[in-house]
Amino acid sequence: MENQELLNKINQKLNDQFPGAVEKAELTYDFPVFYIHKDKIHEALAILKNEPEFDFHFLTDLTGIQSADEKQLGVVYHLHNMPKNYRVRVKTYFDINKPEIPTACDLWPGANWMERETFDFYGVKFKGHPNLKRILNVDEMDIFPLRKEYPLEDQSREDKSDKMFGR
């Protein structure tokens, strides 16, 4: 199946089941990408996984993203059907002040650590996650370091004043 055909089929299926849930569906560099409304993200993922026609049994990656205007957070899922070599990318965006979406752990157990990582760096709360705590950073950290509102540098340095760098 060509990527365009796959895109159309999935788009149609999702639109039949959940009208209005697909905000956008497009080929980006010949790669099918779906933007799904966050209220229907879990149901849409379940269809992609369980429908025999699609059978995306493998979650390649799950990560977070912050929109350029800094007002929205997103979660990106990369799905793979190995026997047929289908790949799709599923994105969902939501308000940064209410970063809550349902977990995908019940669909793919491999989502567990990836959701913990996304929580660690972006503060996305995955509802229903069995063990949502920091995974890579120290437990005492009180920021979500990859959000644009937090500075990259370690804030405890006292020897780095702006005048040393001509600022």
Add this chain to the structure above:
Amino acid sequence: MGKQLQKRTKLDMAKLPEGLEGPGFFATKLEQVIGLARANSLWPLPFATSCCGIEFMATMASDYDLARFGSERLSFSPRQADMLMVMGTIAKKMGPTLRQVYEQMAEPKWVLSVGACASSGGIFDTYSVLQGIDRIIPVDVYVPGCPPRPEQIIEGILKIQELAKNESFRRRNSDEYKKLLNSYGME
């Protein structure tokens, strides 16, 4: 034509400490004899996390040969080590581990901080990296470089040897030393 091997016949011996010498006897301070013995048999505990660790491997290997300075015996147990060599970037999450390793070492103990990352965080001025190991454990000698050459690491070890040689017996019981440990929250 290969390089001609030179046979060294004259051996360098450790210099005698100050003392009273006569036929059949030599009298000096016990402190100095012990210091001499400690300085020339420092057992290093390598805590290597990145590229400085690779330079350390060269330092241990035949070309640079740390064994010449009595430190060929690496101790991978902190209980038997005299000198903690921290080489490489220490992430904040690694901090408690490094601290525990330091606390497990028996006195007297020395710490060598090798390279820019261990000494100050180096180029990694970022939220996840410890900005210098002296934030969690006391450091005796810093070796600059990114990474330092083996010659520099050897230089750092020679400096620690000087410290060990000249350290007073009572230093580890002194109030000053206790204060230093207390400032790091250790007993």
